[in-house]
Amino acid sequence: MEDLVPFASRTYGLVFVLLLVSRGMDFLSTWVATPNLVLEGNPIAKRLGWKWGIPLNLALCFLFAFWPLPAIVISTTSVLVAARNFQSAWLMRSLGEQLYREWHVERVRETSVTLYLACLFGQTALTAGVGAAVIYFTNWEKDQVPLAIGLGIIAYALAVAFFTLLGIVRLRRAAKTEERKGVTASLQTKAASPGRD
Numbered sequence: 001m002e003d004l005v006p007f008a009s010r011t012y013g014l015v016f017v018l019l020l021v022s023r024g025m026d027f028l029s030t031w032v033a034t035p036n037l038v039l040e041g042n043p044i045a046k047r048l049g050w051k052w053g054i055p056l057n058l059a060l061c062f063l064f065a066f067w068p069l070p071a072i073v074i075s076t077t078s079v080l081v082a083a084r085n086f087q088s089a090w091l092m093r094s095l096g097e098q099l100y101r102e103w104h105v106e107r108v109r110e111t112s113v114t115l116y117l118a119c120l121f122g123q124t125a126l127t128a129g130v131g132a133a134v135i136y137f138t139n140w141e142k143d144q145v146p147l148a149i150g151l152g153i154i155a156y157a158l159a160v161a162f163f164t165l166l167g168i169v170r171l172r173r174a175a176k177t178e179e180r181k182g183v184t185a186s187l188q189t190k191a192a193s194p195g196r197d
Contacts, residue, residue, distance in 0.1 A: 004066045015072075016065035022075035022082070023057050029085030038097035041163040069148050076152020077159065084160070105171060113168075120164055128157035 005011040031050075033039060040046040045053055064071045092100045108116065131153030138146040 005068060007066070011068065012065050015068050016061060018075050019061040019065055019071055022078040023061055025082035026078040026085070027054065027057070029082040029089060033085050033089035033092045034097050036097055039092060039101055041167055043166075069144055072145060072148035073152040073155060076149050077155045080153065080156040081159065108168070108171060109175070116168070120161060124157040124161040127160070128154045131157065 005015070030037075030040065030045075037046050037049060048056060060074075064074060095103065131150045134146055134150030134153065138144075138150065140147055
């Protein structure tokens with residue numbers, strides 16, 4: 001399973017289809033949730049957009065189909081990301097990307113950072129724990145597919161933690177920038193208004 005497989009072999013074809021379906025579900029769930037990529041958490045995917053993201057992912061599917069172990073890791077992670085996207089996609093689509101973003105930002109701002117991070121850690125640690133258990137109970141010498149699935153689950157948990165923390169950092173920076181602009185505007189207004197003696 002760790003070796004490369006020949007192009008156009010049965011294994012190559014199966015792994016290629018697995019990658020196409022799993023990456024396709026990730027793209028479909030993202031499109032349903034945020035067709036304009038306003039809510040996309042991955043800055044690289046957001047910068048690539050649909051125009052470059054789709055061909056790049058097709059090329060990656062073609063290349064990783066030669067190497068089944070990482071292909072299964074990628075597929076597992078992609079399917080879990082798609083499932084997470086679909087969980088809230090209906091709400092994102094019904095509210096609209098910008099309104100959902102504003103609503104979500106307000107909820108985060110109204111929540112204690114400690115509570116938010118504790119919940120994020122709980123979610124990702126429990127998910128990674130499932131992946132670790134799959135890896136622990138896998139007989140790697142007989143079958144590496146469960147190992148790859150376990151690694152994919154852990155990769156998903158790490159991706160959720162990383163991109164969520166990245167979003168929080170951006171949110172806090174934006175809030176500080178807005179605060180500074182508000183203070184600057186207030187000072188300019190005071191300076192422009194005539195003083196009282």
